[in-house]
Amino acid sequence: MKQKRPKYMQIIDAAVVVIAENGYHQSQVSKIAKQAGVADGTIYLYFKNKEDILISLFKEKMGQFIERMETDIQKKPSAKEKLLLLIEEHFRMLAQNHHLALVTQLELRQSNLELRQKINEVLKGYLNMLESILADGKKTGEFRQNLDVRLARQMVFGTIDETATTWVMNDQKYDLPALAENVRDLLLNGIHQS
């Protein structure tokens, strides 16, 4: 397994640091190699090409997160609680790793379309989990019966993503996880006076 080889994660972690510190377009393979403490050529023993580093980076970091999430979420009895947990953990993950937050919310989005489509593949697991929560809530009667699950998923994800991006663009200077409950309530109840 890739993950077993120590240099694999070493290079991925180096890539996160280098991209966060230098920006996407100033993150040459040689810089990543230097940060990882390996030769340029060594990179290509572990990754097919530069793009593969970036996809793997996203896969590893987001993959770990999604796995943890799926376990944690099952423990929650209601869809509402599951939704809150999802938002909280998402925000917490970003807040706990400032470098990673910068890389996923800003830098990696500068990549070309092809790469971004591959990144979206990885995101699918996350989006599926989100749709499951919404569909479950609909089934249990917690959420509206006429809920358009796909549209609702776009609202939830769009809101989380926009909130996180705004936070990163403001130099992460306020407490993002603290917003989780407000965000969840807004998504649940909308902006309308009830």
Next chain:
Amino acid sequence: MKQKRPKYMQIIDAAVVVIAENGYHQSQVSKIAKQAGVADGTIYLYFKNKEDILISLFKEKMGQFIERMETDIQKKPSAKEKLLLLIEEHFRMLAQNHHLALVTQLELRQSNLELRQKINEVLKGYLNMLESILADGKKTGEFRQNLDVRLARQMVFGTIDETATTWVMNDQKYDLPALAENVRDLLLNGIHQS
């Protein structure tokens, strides 16, 4: 005035077509010039550099849209109607100009951070308008009294943007403006069973 010079808009329109058809990174200045029917050098009589074409593109197209919006929105009596109009017009603009939709939702986001920050400057007008609607609705009692306007703005914009991006990534194959009312209702009432 820049806008009065016919070649200025000619080049911007050419840039939209070229970027939509070739992708951001394959849109060389010479390609844009050719599409616009001018010499490469002529571009530089109207724009400082390549980046300036892209910023101007966004400014012109989004600027026009925001101006139209501001006029139209004032005619609507309630915040709820204003919000619907904003979503509708946003979706309609994208649906009416497939090239522009592709460029603004996908291609232009591949630009470097510096350029994206300049694009965000242009977006500020839009976001301010959105915050005004939300603040107004709060004042008139249409929206919750405890509404966090900034968070709500992030939800509304994030939802619109994510919905539009998903539509573009699905090759614009369904009717985006038709979703406007659903989106508005979701934003107003949330996903919760009321």
Next chain:
Amino acid sequence: MKQKRPKYMQIIDAAVVVIAENGYHQSQVSKIAKQAGVADGTIYLYFKNKEDILISLFKEKMGQFIERMETDIQKKPSAKEKLLLLIEEHFRMLAQNHHLALVTQLELRQSNLELRQKINEVLKGYLNMLESILADGKKTGEFRQNLDVRLARQMVFGTIDETATTWVMNDQKYDLPALAENVRDLLLNGIHQS
């Protein structure tokens, strides 16, 4: 005659100013036109091309100087006095026109070989005058009988030119004409203890 047309000299004088202030490689035709107060295209009514401006510049300025010199020098009875006058007037001309000094000693030398060869054509009048003085002095017995006139001319011109260039590169901050007599004596008597 070219010289009769006022814009001709206007453009040449503008070129001197522009080159002195911006450097040779930053002296675009459009800059010279602007400084001269004419349109870019007007330049080409008076000059064949950009190179022609520069050659004409040198021809006009150096030509005037050589004419004046030839008259003045004839008045001097001895070769030694003629030589002193030549050095003095050369240095005085440069000291009186700082812009021109900068242009002829430094900037114009950055031009390509072809242009420099044409400039050398103009210099020929000057070098011939210098050789005449040397040949005369030899004939009258003032200078060595075995003097290699061509070599001596290279020494005299090389010394004058190097002295002037050093002075310009030192920002013209000392009194160049004041050196004339020393230079003449050095050329006459050499560095050897007599």
Next chain:
Amino acid sequence: MKQKRPKYMQIIDAAVVVIAENGYHQSQVSKIAKQAGVADGTIYLYFKNKEDILISLFKEKMGQFIERMETDIQKKPSAKEKLLLLIEEHFRMLAQNHHLALVTQLELRQSNLELRQKINEVLKGYLNMLESILADGKKTGEFRQNLDVRLARQMVFGTIDETATTWVMNDQKYDLPALAENVRDLLLNGIHQS
């Protein structure tokens, strides 16, 4: 050490040939790379940029020459002999390497001011050596007691340089080193009848 790397000198030698054969402004990096038998990109492993090739070229070639000179000159007992040796070796160096002569006397002078100032830095070693000889000769009583060393240096260098340049512009068709003694005597004794 740079000099130990074979490709470093390979590229510099290629640059001399290319510039001599094509002229300064027609010497593209790709031409130099081709002549050196390396890829364009390889140039940039050894030189910061194109200008750096040219400065290094001058430094290496003139540097070697100055070092050799300093050793040889110390062996000569008198200032007069030192001066003769300096002129002889300078002329011999140029005569032995026609390409280099062309490059240093004509082509490199077309470079911009900034580059020429860097080239002048290299020349300083040469000029200092020359001033030392003059100052020494003054001290030992060989040269005039009232000699203005700086002015004398300008005469000597100006004469050497002008003589060499004239020779190059006349297609190097006569024996330059054969002129050395005449030049030295002219510099020592001047043009005046003694």
Next chain:
DNA sequence: GATGAATGAGAATTCATTCAT
């Protein structure tokens, strides 16, 4: 497995000159 020197394709921009008005 690890290295790192070498490769070479690819693109924005400037500016002398023209010519329709």
Next chain:
DNA sequence: GATGAATGAATTCTCATTCAT
């Protein structure tokens, strides 16, 4: 004569990837 908008050719440098050691 005068204008100035338009032209379009031409070149440095970067960096992902390879492969001989």
